[in-house]
Amino acid sequence: MAEASVEILCVGTELLLGNILNGNARWIAERLAALGLPHYRQTVVGDNPQRLAAAVLEAAQRSAVLITTGGLGPTPDDLTTATLASAFNTPLEERSELWLEIQAKLGQGGRPVAASNRRQALLPRGAEVLPNPLGSAPGMIWTPTPGFTVLTFPGVPSEMKAMWAQTADPWLRRHGGTSDVFVSRQLRFSGIGESSLAEQVSDLLEGANPTVAPYASLGDVTLRLTACADDSNQAEALLQPVETELRRRLGRFCYGTDQDSLASVVLRLLRDAGQTLAVAESCTGGALGAAVTAVPGSSQVFLGGVIAYSNAVKEQLLSVPSQVLAEHGAVSDPVVIAMAQGVRQRLGSDWAVAISGVAGPGGGDPEKPVGLVHLAVAGPDGCEAISQRFGDRRGRQAVQQLSVIRALDRLRLRLLSG
Amino acid sequence: MAEASVEILCVGTELLLGNILNGNARWIAERLAALGLPHYRQTVVGDNPQRLAAAVLEAAQRSAVLITTGGLGPTPDDLTTATLASAFNTPLEERSELWLEIQAKLGQGGRPVAASNRRQALLPRGAEVLPNPLGSAPGMIWTPTPGFTVLTFPGVPSEMKAMWAQTADPWLRRHGGTSDVFVSRQLRFSGIGESSLAEQVSDLLEGANPTVAPYASLGDVTLRLTACADDSNQAEALLQPVETELRRRLGRFCYGTDQDSLASVVLRLLRDAGQTLAVAESCTGGALGAAVTAVPGSSQVFLGGVIAYSNAVKEQLLSVPSQVLAEHGAVSDPVVIAMAQGVRQRLGSDWAVAISGVAGPGGGDPEKPVGLVHLAVAGPDGCEAISQRFGDRRGRQAVQQLSVIRALDRLRLRLLSG
Numbered sequence: 153m154a155e156a157s158v159e160i161l162c163v164g165t166e167l168l169l170g171n172i173l174n175g176n177a178r179w180i181a182e183r184l185a186a187l188g189l190p191h192y193r194q195t196v197v198g199d200n201p202q203r204l205a206a207a208v209l210e211a212a213q214r215s216a217v218l219i220t221t222g223g224l225g226p227t228p229d230d231l232t233t234a235t236l237a238s239a240f241n242t243p244l245e246e247r248s249e250l251w252l253e254i255q256a257k258l259g260q261g262g263r264p265v266a267a268s269n270r271r272q273a274l275l276p277r278g279a280e281v282l283p284n285p286l287g288s289a290p291g292m293i294w295t296p297t298p299g300f301t302v303l304t305f306p307g308v309p310s311e312m313k314a315m316w317a318q319t320a321d322p323w324l325r326r327h328g329g330t331s332d333v334f335v336s337r338q339l340r341f342s343g344i345g346e347s348s349l350a351e352q353v354s355d356l357l358e359g360a361n362p363t364v365a366p367y368a369s370l371g372d373v374t375l376r377l378t379a380c381a382d383d384s385n386q387a388e389a390l391l392q393p394v395e396t397e398l399r400r401r402l403g404r405f406c407y408g409t410d411q412d413s414l415a416s417v418v419l420r421l422l423r424d425a426g427q428t429l430a431v432a433e434s435c436t437g438g439a440l441g442a443a444v445t446a447v448p449g450s451s452q453v454f455l456g457g458v459i460a461y462s463n464a465v466k467e468q469l470l471s472v473p474s475q476v477l478a479e480h481g482a483v484s485d486p487v488v489i490a491m492a493q494g495v496r497q498r499l500g501s502d503w504a505v506a507i508s509g510v511a512g513p514g515g516g517d518p519e520k521p522v523g524l525v526h527l528a529v530a531g532p533d534g535c536e537a538i539s540q541r542f543g544d545r546r547g548r549q550a551v552q553q554l555s556v557i558r559a560l561d562r563l564r565l566r567l568l569s570g
Numbered sequence: 571m572a573e574a575s576v577e578i579l580c581v582g583t584e585l586l587l588g589n590i591l592n593g594n595a596r597w598i599a600e601r602l603a604a605l606g607l608p609h610y611r612q613t614v615v616g617d618n619p620q621r622l623a624a625a626v627l628e629a630a631q632r633s634a635v636l637i638t639t640g641g642l643g644p645t646p647d648d649l650t651t652a653t654l655a656s657a658f659n660t661p662l663e664e665r666s667e668l669w670l671e672i673q674a675k676l677g678q679g680g681r682p683v684a685a686s687n688r689r690q691a692l693l694p695r696g697a698e699v700l701p702n703p704l705g706s707a708p709g710m711i712w713t714p715t716p717g718f719t720v721l722t723f724p725g726v727p728s729e730m731k732a733m734w735a736q737t738a739d740p741w742l743r744r745h746g747g748t749s750d751v752f753v754s755r756q757l758r759f760s761g762i763g764e765s766s767l768a769e770q771v772s773d774l775l776e777g778a779n780p781t782v783a784p785y786a787s788l789g790d791v792t793l794r795l796t797a798c799a800d801d802s803n804q805a806e807a808l809l810q811p812v813e814t815e816l817r818r819r820l821g822r823f824c825y826g827t828d829q830d831s832l833a834s835v836v837l838r839l840l841r842d843a844g845q846t847l848a849v850a851e852s853c854t855g856g857a858l859g860a861a862v863t864a865v866p867g868s869s870q871v872f873l874g875g876v877i878a879y880s881n882a883v884k885e886q887l888l889s890v891p892s893q894v895l896a897e898h899g900a901v902s903d904p905v906v907i908a909m910a911q912g913v914r915q916r917l918g919s920d921w922a923v924a925i926s927g928v929a930g931p932g933g934g935d936p937e938k939p940v941g942l943v944h945l946a947v948a949g950p951d952g953c954e955a956i957s958q959r960f961g962d963r964r965g966r967q968a969v970q971q972l973s974v975i976r977a978l979d980r981l982r983l984r985l986l987s988g
Binding site: 367 | 581583584585586587588589591592593595596597598599600601602603609610611613614615616617618621625628637641642644645646647656676684685687703704706725726728775783785802849853854855857858859860862863864866867868871872873874876877878879880882883886887905916917918928929930931932933966967970
């Protein structure tokens with residue numbers, strides 16, 4: 153199946169109703185990418201035999217391998233095996249060894265085995281069992297027509313993943329056909345918009361190997377580099393000069409790679425310097441501390457902080473002078489500077505970050521509109537404040553999240569320039 | 571389009587590589603279900619014009635409406651609009667009003683607008699603009715061939731959701747075809763698992779009109795009731811007795827409906843009582859404060875708090891006695907009680923909530939394993955503490971989120987029993 157591709161087909165009405173996220177498709181897609189298998193399409197259909205059969209037959213026209221999830225259970229709406237058999241005009245046969253195994257698994261503890269579970273021992277003639285080490289629903293590996301193989305999995309993620317590791321992963325490595333290896337790297341950027349970034353590297357976005365593709369999420373842009381070669385060393389050798397050139401052009405906008413977050417990068421810089429951090433938060437209400445402490449091991453660096461939502465707390469716990477609050481208002485450079493210095497002194501940290509802003513939807517005025525946020529970073533070499541306007545259209549939680557991102561990025565830049 | 575169905579097509583190589591979860595498909599599917607629109611298929615393709623065009627033309631054979639997400643940005647791999655135009659042999663035209671709007675949006679603060687953004691002003695001849703109130707990427711509503719309409723959205727979830735609410739939702743209600751009216755209500759539960767809840771109301775889960783469907787997310791179970799009738803009054807009349815019976819059986823496990831969160835419910839109870847709240851957080855690092863302040867208007871009730879991540883902060887800002895820390899350890903009833911009482915006194919609030927636990931992955935021992943969390947709620951009538959074991963398999967962030975949920979729910983129950 154050189155050049156032939158792998159599709160994913162997820163079966164389940166709960167996906168069409170939006171009751172659950174399709175975590176299975178993402179997980180399998182990630183594994184296919186790591187195996188370097190070409191994967192160009194994912195489909196979701198419900199527990200409906202006609203539409204399921206149509207989707208399978210279409211996939212057979214396009215692809216060499218179809219991975220299905222869902223519809224292998226014992227209830228009447230579990231239709232995947234029977235529908236596949238009928239789509240390819242093949243009879244179902246009971247595998248007596250499967251039925252014995254299902255009885256052994258479900259009968260543990262003396263529970264009676266429901267007759268409906270016997271359906272799970274039926275497979276199309278010619279299909280191999282794809283064993284399920286965790287649950288009662290086995291899958292299959294079946295080539296109903298030359299050049300097209302179906303691998304079926306249950307929808308329960310833990311069972312699907314165990315079956316993948318035990319049987320499907322080695323099978324795909326053996327049958328993957330292509331000898332090409334794909335290596336991907338993600339470069340993560342902060343402080344620059346997607347279109348400005350893309351313009352600065354537009355020539356590199358045109359490259360064929362490695363490919364370079366941007367995508368954006370709130371306050372964050374990622375470039376994904378993917379190289380294809382005969383082996384991983386060669387793929388790395390293709391990636392390396394492009395990554396170097398991207399980093400050269402984009403400089404400190406690039407904060408990390410792959411699994412890095414702004415918080416994990418800041419924590420690493422502080423840990424390497426043997427320094428500590430405290431926070432003082434008004435409009436973010438604890439979200440900056442939460443972002444920092446979401447990273448395992450943050451207790452080596454993060455001491456804590458003060459959520460100074462009301463002005464009384466700003467005065468009392470952070471020693472912000474009441475006349476500064478009265479003169480400049482809570483959302484101002486002088487106040488965030490006093491907050492950062494106050495928490496730094498109070499907790500005895502090397503660094504402190506403070507945030508105060510108008511998260512909205514209420515509370516804005518012409519001078520200090522919704523979306524206006526002031527940030528301060530205090531460190532051993534002094535304290536600086538900046539303000540940002542995130543606008544009033546994105547909503548309260550976006551303003552809070554963007555404030556956290558900007559604050560972490562300012563701290564990162566201060567730590568890098570130290 | 572009576573009986574005609576709606577498909578979802580998500581465009582983005584990052585989905586095929588498994589870099590991100592397809593939250594957009596889930597969100598749109600949920601909205602289509604709430605609108606009562608038939609939805610039988612979801613597809614994902616990458617940033618590839620041939621495969622995108624093929625998927626669109628296939629959908630045109632099956633469905634009356636196609637919803638696309640992704641590929642509307644300014645970069646070269648944003649291909650959705652141009653590919654749709656070319657698939658239906660229609661020229662692209664620049665909409666001068668769109669280009670002006672994009673310049674106005676992106677040019678705020680005097681930043682220069684990238685020439686690449688001008689591509690976003692191109693739409694196929696005959697397409698209507700689907701306005702984007704948040705970002706620069708507009709979508710469109712286009713009927714390229716009779717009986718088939720495409721609605722395009724960017725992949726950025728906040729923009730997609732704002733465009734949906736403002737334009738797509740009313741459009742789909744007008745063009746939905748069916749004269750039946752669907753009314754849905756979600757009842758939200760905390761403190762009870764999905765299977766226990768389902769057992770207590772199993773007879774009601776069998777109903778046909780209204781249907782009652784459970785779904786679970788981290789620490790939270792929702793029942794969605796959907797009634798179908800000729801008009802909304804009749805649908806309401808069908809819903810009401812079933813909702814009443816569910817509430818009767820499940821009592822205080824039900825914390826709210828529809829858009830309620832535990833935090834919004836707690837804030838409402840406190841606001842109605844004219845009372846205030848403070849928090850003291852160790853293992854959650856600010857996430858409880860963040861959950862409370864994510865709710866608009868929380869400043870009427872929430873004063874702030876202390877992120878007491880290190881023991882020194884617990885002693886210094888919350889007056890937790892050092893001998894209590896030494897004797898019982900930071901994760902203990904006596905310490906969370908002292909934290910709650912300390913922050914309540916310090917900030918002068920009516921109520922205070924404190925959390926201390928072992929979020930993991932490190933830091934656990936046989937006596938205090940990863941996942942063990944102690945919570946305290948202090949109020950005008952005294953302080954009580956409880957402990958919970960969330961286990962070590964769900965990961966750090968799940969332990970943090972579950973701690974926040976349990977803490978808010980304890981406070982809710984205290985406020986209700988007051």
